[in-house]
Amino acid sequence: MPLWTKKPRKKFQPIEATGGEVDLSDPQRRCIATGQIREKEALLRFAISPEGQLVHDLGFNLPGRGIWVSCDANAVELAVKKKLFGKAAKQSVAVPEDLVKAIDQSLAQQCLSLIGLGRKGALVTVGFAKVEKALKSGKATLLIAASDGAEDGRQKLKRIAGPRPVIEIFSGAELSQALGLENAVHACLTSGALSKKILTAVSRLKQYRGQSNLNTEVSE
Numbered sequence: 001m002p003l004w005t006k007k008p009r010k011k012f013q014p015i016e017a018t019g020g021e022v023d024l025s026d027p028q029r030r031c032i033a034t035g036q037i038r039e040k041e042a043l044l045r046f047a048i049s050p051e052g053q054l055v056h057d058l059g060f061n062l063p064g065r066g067i068w069v070s071c072d073a074n075a076v077e078l079a080v081k082k083k084l085f086g087k088a089a090k091q092s093v094a095v096p097e098d099l100v101k102a103i104d105q106s107l108a109q110q111c112l113s114l115i116g117l118g119r120k121g122a123l124v125t126v127g128f129a130k131v132e133k134a135l136k137s138g139k140a141t142l143l144i145a146a147s148d149g150a151e152d153g154r155q156k157l158k159r160i161a162g163p164r165p166v167i168e169i170f171s172g173a174e175l176s177q178a179l180g181l182e183n184a185v186h187a188c189l190t191s192g193a194l195s196k197k198i199l200t201a202v203s204r205l206k207q208y209r210g211q212s213n214l215n216t217e218v219s220e
Contacts, residue, residue, distance in 0.1 A: 029068040032088045033075040042207070043068045044076065044103065046085065054085050054095045056103050058110060071207045076100050107205040112170065112178035114198045115144065115187075119179045123191040126179060128153055131186045135160045140188035142195040146172035149185040157186060165195075167202050169211075 030037050040060070046069065047055050047062035057066060067088045069075050077100050079085055086093040096102060118124040125134045134140040135157065143161040145154045145168040158166055176184040189195045206212070 031068055031070040031075060032084045033069050033079040033082075036070065038070065040068070041204075042071055044071050044208075048089050048091070048093060052092055052094050054093050054099070056099075056106060058106050071204055072210065073100050073104065073208055074210070076103060104205075104208060107201070107208055108170075108174075111198060111201045111205055112174060114194065114201055115175070116178040116180070118189055118191065118194050118198070119181075121191075121194075123189060123194055124179065124187055125190060126181060126184055126187045128157070128186045131157060131188045132160060134188050134190060135164070139190050140164065141192045142167065142189040142198065144168070144170075144175065144187040144189070146170065146175050146185040148172055153186065165199055167198070169202065169206065 027040055028037050029040055029043055031043060045057040045060050045062075046067040047057045047064050048067075049055055054067075055062060067085060069079050080095055080099055085095055115124065119126075125131055125140070131140070131143070135143065140161070141164065143157060143164055143166045145157065145166065147168050148171050154168065170178075172183060172185050175187065176182055178184075179187065189198065
């Protein structure tokens with residue numbers, strides 16, 4: 001969390017984005033890059049710190065009106081190229097040079113952190129045999145497979161998973177770090193509520209990367 005949210009050195013001035021956000025209860029916002037009006041869940045929110053620094057508001061909870069951009073790397077790149085953040089904020093804005101990449105990393109880390117949270121709460125099963133058993137017993141709500149894992153193993157578990165959603169965009173190294181294990185290749189969730197949170201986060205990451213939509217239906 002940015003330090004300026006805790007001890008601001010000067011009063012935060014709300015930013016009113018181009019297109020107006022008159023009704024703050026309205027669930028829709030206008031993307032400054034494309035001009036499209038979309039649900040907030042399909043957008044990225046940015047705030048401006050008292051020092052004039054552009055901040056990606058991952059949790060949608062930083063103070064101020066905010067600036068909204070479609071959850072798409074190309075839209076963010078366009079906003080940076082055309083200096084639309086400063087125009088929307090109506091002030092000079094310091095935009096991080098690696099903004100496009102940094103957003104991708106923060107969205108990915110959000111997903112992995114949720115998976116790690118499931119491990120800490122004993123809601124994640126790891127290992128081919130254990131995952132296979134959980135899938136066959138009907139306890140698993142979500143299958144996770146390392147993108148660089150053996151193809152035959154992944155396909156076998158996917159067949160057993162059936163209509164259950166499958167996440168396979170993270171490498172074994174990324175999953176291992178998130179789960180605090182060595183060589184984590186196959187995992188599954190046994191919590192429908194947490195599975196939904198993870199799927200929502202992964203869907204935003206895939207949307208940002210311009211990839212196909214993910215099945216987010218989870219059986220209770």
